[in-house]
Amino acid sequence: MRVTGMVQGVGFRWMTKRVADQLKIRGFVQNLWDGSVYIEAQGPALNMAKFAAAVKASPTPSGRVATYEEHVLDKDFPYDEFQVKY
Incomplete structure (x- = not known):
């Protein structure tokens, strides 16, 4: 997924992790x-x-998603958890 809008500096990543x-x-x-x-x-x-x-609705009340893109990947990746990357 890729989103644009007011999605940086508003807690978007951390609230996305929470969801x-x-x-x-x-x-x-x-x-x-x-x-x-x-x-x-x-x-x-x-x-x-x-x-x-x-994500489309913005998991943080301060954020706003203007565009949402979704692409399905062909394979699974070995994620054990959901992480916030810097």
């Missing part, structure tokens, strides 16, 4: 140099749908 942990989603969230946020996530289909909805 991911609640839904047992594994992967990571990371700020990108262009002001967007990149998320790589995996988990059960129903939980992924809930996670995507939360």
